[in-house]
Amino acid sequence: MSGVPIADHALLSDCHTAALVTRHGSVDWLCCPRFDSPSVFGRLLDDDAGHWSIRPLGPFTATRRYLDQTLVLETTFHTPTGTLAVTDAMAVGPNEHPHGHSLGVGAPHMLVRAVSCRDGEVSMRLRFEPRAEYGLLRPLMSQVPGGLNVRGGPEWLMLSSPMPLTCATGSAYGEVTLRVGDELFFALHRSTWGLEPARIWSQEEIADWMTVTVQAWRAWSKLHQNYEGPWRELVHHSGRVLQGLTFRPSGAIVAAPTTSLPESVGGERNWDYRFAWVRDASFTMEALWVAACPDEAGDFFTFMTTAAAGAVGPDAPLQIMFGVNGEHDLTERVLPHLRGWRDSRPVRVGNGAWNQHQIDVYGELLGAAHLLADKISDMDDDIRAFLVALADTAVVRCREPDHGIWEVRGEPRHFVYSKVMCWVALDRAIALAGRLQAQDRVPAWSAARDEIRERVLRDGWSASAGAFTQYFGSADLDASCLMMPIVGFLPADDPRMLATIDAIADRLTDERGLVYRYRTEGGVDGLAGDEGTFLLCTFWLAQALAEAGRVNRATEVFERAAAYANDVGLLAEEVDPHTGELLGNFPQAFSHIGLINAAWAITQARHRAAL
Numbered sequence: 001m002s003g004v005p006i007a008d009h010a011l012l013s014d015c016h017t018a019a020l021v022t023r024h025g026s027v028d029w030l031c032c033p034r035f036d037s038p039s040v041f042g043r044l045l046d047d048d049a050g051h052w053s054i055r056p057l058g059p060f061t062a063t064r065r066y067l068d069q070t071l072v073l074e075t076t077f078h079t080p081t082g083t084l085a086v087t088d089a090m091a092v093g094p095n096e097h098p099h100g101h102s103l104g105v106g107a108p109h110m111l112v113r114a115v116s117c118r119d120g121e122v123s124m125r126l127r128f129e130p131r132a133e134y135g136l137l138r139p140l141m142s143q144v145p146g147g148l149n150v151r152g153g154p155e156w157l158m159l160s161s162p163m164p165l166t167c168a169t170g171s172a173y174g175e176v177t178l179r180v181g182d183e184l185f186f187a188l189h190r191s192t193w194g195l196e197p198a199r200i201w202s203q204e205e206i207a208d209w210m211t212v213t214v215q216a217w218r219a220w221s222k223l224h225q226n227y228e229g230p231w232r233e234l235v236h237h238s239g240r241v242l243q244g245l246t247f248r249p250s251g252a253i254v255a256a257p258t259t260s261l262p263e264s265v266g267g268e269r270n271w272d273y274r275f276a277w278v279r280d281a282s283f284t285m286e287a288l289w290v291a292a293c294p295d296e297a298g299d300f301f302t303f304m305t306t307a308a309a310g311a312v313g314p315d316a317p318l319q320i321m322f323g324v325n326g327e328h329d330l331t332e333r334v335l336p337h338l339r340g341w342r343d344s345r346p347v348r349v350g351n352g353a354w355n356q357h358q359i360d361v362y363g364e365l366l367g368a369a370h371l372l373a374d375k376i377s378d379m380d381d382d383i384r385a386f387l388v389a390l391a392d393t394a395v396v397r398c399r400e401p402d403h404g405i406w407e408v409r410g411e412p413r414h415f416v417y418s419k420v421m422c423w424v425a426l427d428r429a430i431a432l433a434g435r436l437q438a439q440d441r442v443p444a445w446s447a448a449r450d451e452i453r454e455r456v457l458r459d460g461w462s463a464s465a466g467a468f469t470q471y472f473g474s475a476d477l478d479a480s481c482l483m484m485p486i487v488g489f490l491p492a493d494d495p496r497m498l499a500t501i502d503a504i505a506d507r508l509t510d511e512r513g514l515v516y517r518y519r520t521e522g523g524v525d526g527l528a529g530d531e532g533t534f535l536l537c538t539f540w541l542a543q544a545l546a547e548a549g550r551v552n553r554a555t556e557v558f559e560r561a562a563a564y565a566n567d568v569g570l571l572a573e574e575v576d577p578h579t580g581e582l583l584g585n586f587p588q589a590f591s592h593i594g595l596i597n598a599a600w601a602i603t604q605a606r607h608r609a610a611l
């Protein structure tokens with residue numbers, strides 16, 4: 001049964017796709033050439049779905065880290081006879097743009113692995129089992145000088161290997177003893193059908209790709225990362241993770257690079273996150289404003305405008321998520337041949353939420369446009385018209401029930417968060433009216449904004465709960481109400497907000513003090529089973545407390561959540577309330593967004609307190 005702890009994985013990215021590497025040197029997840037392509041290594045979801053491991057033959061302990069300011073991973077194996085280091089990267093190509101923001105433009109679609117003996121001597125073993133199409137195919141493998149030719153179904157790969165490998169059906173393996181100073185370079189290269197064939201690379205060429213990749217990440221980090229404040233390294237690292245979830249060719253940003261890592265072990269809450277949600281991606285752009293100066297804001301708004309293809313207006317709500325190249329149809333299906341991580345089935349690809357009605361997206365997108373307006377140097381007529389259409393659509397749609405931020409699979413409702421985000425949409429559109437050349441719309445936008453506000457204050461508050469709640473007329477708490485002060489709907493020290501923050505801190509948390517999105521008892525979200533606590537929501541609590549001036553409590557909550565980052569600073573979506581293990585897709589943009597924004601809010605609150 002596949003079941004290496006989720007926290008045992010580290011992320012590699014070339015800003016086209018991502019790989020996950022276990023603590024023991026096995027690449028257990030790689031989809032290529034795009035984030036949402038079928039996997040070639042899928043052991044994350046099933047033992048037989050493919051992997052590539054490099055590790056010592058005998059007993060070892062392992063430590064690992066990212067090379068400074070990069071997403072290049074170094075795993076060090078300590079053995080009784082010596083020390084072996086394996087350095088792994090998805091090659092990003094040179095970062096030649098004068099502002100360093102061409103990360104991934106020249107990516108060769110190549111996974112590179114360098115093995116070096118740092119001390120004594122170590123026998124290592126390599127095992128290579130690619131399984132295209134999510135594990136369906138055992139490829140044909142043949143030896144060629146300097147490596148292996150690997151073909152099967154839609155995939156044609158070349159493995160460059162300096163050591164001889166033995167091929168069995170669909171697998172290759174080999175062993176070699178390295179002495180101090182010995183170095184070997186491996187590369188897995190994917191061809192593009194009909195264009196450039198994959199090829200074998202020399203040791204020097206692979207070493208160069210590795211060097212260039214390290215330099216490219218460092219150039220990007222140096223030019224983009226200015227955040228100074230508490231938890232600086234974690235914030236910068238989170239910025240790199242978010243950058244690593246960006247799809248360079250289009251400017252899209254995925255919610256996470258995995259599918260079907262479950263929200264509860266053995267449960268059915270398993271979703272494919274390898275898509276660009278309007279919500280998640282807008283939040284990512286905003287968090288990058290804090291952590292990494294998003295030079296790519298223009299690309300993102302061009303992506304959104306293109307993906308929506310102008311089909312937004314009062315009669316055509318904005319689709320809530322897209323494929324990384326702007327695809328609309330993301331129909332969900334199950335992969336029955338995969339057992340799932342720790343038997344968490346079904347494994348899904350595609351996402352049934354793609355055609356849900358979620359009216360918060362207008363607020364998230366206009367919120368990001370407002371924050372980043374100065375960064376969108378090329379705000380052309382198409383982008384302007386798109387943003388105006390979003391606000392006009394919010395005026396009409398804000399009165400409708402929807403599926404909400406949590407994408408509940410039941411009846412649409414009047415979710416409080418959705419209404420608040422419609423208020424944000426109009427509030428920010430009014431602020432941007434000059435740049436949007438839409439001053440004539442301001443009276444209509446203002447009237448609608450004020451009407452939503454009144455409705456939320458009246459129907460979103462529950463006297464019995466003593467808090468703002470999940471939807472109009474309910475008494476159920478929902479952590480998304482923590483966003484009300486964060487987006488400026490009400491001041492954080494308003495008595496109603498303080499009561500809501502306290503209610504969530506007291507009644508929507510587990511024994512560890514981590515926050516649930518909402519209570520799942522009774523199948524209120526249309527799904528069976530329960531789920532873990534949600535890291536983004538815990539960071540929201542820290543952020544709301546900071547906004548309310550409760551800086552010490554904010555710091556405590558922040559540190560409680562950040563402590564769940566694994567040894568290489570990565571967070572999944574949720575935490576198992578029973579075991580404290582990370583759960584859900586990994587690494588998830590939401591959680592890193594929450595970390596960055598909460599750190600920033602605490603920094604600001606400390607400054608205010610010091611004045």
Ligand SMILES: OC[C@H]1O[C@H](O[C@H]2O[C@H](CO)[C@@H](O)[C@H](O)[C@H]2O)[C@H](O)[C@@H](O)[C@@H]1O
Pocket residue numbers: 255271272273277279280351352353405406407408409525590
């Ligand atoms: O809980 C049911 C829903 O769970 C997923 O949605 C969550 O992830 C999205 C991507 O990060 C996020 O935008 C959303 O707010 C989260 O609730 C899943 O993608 C949905 O299909 C599912 O209905």
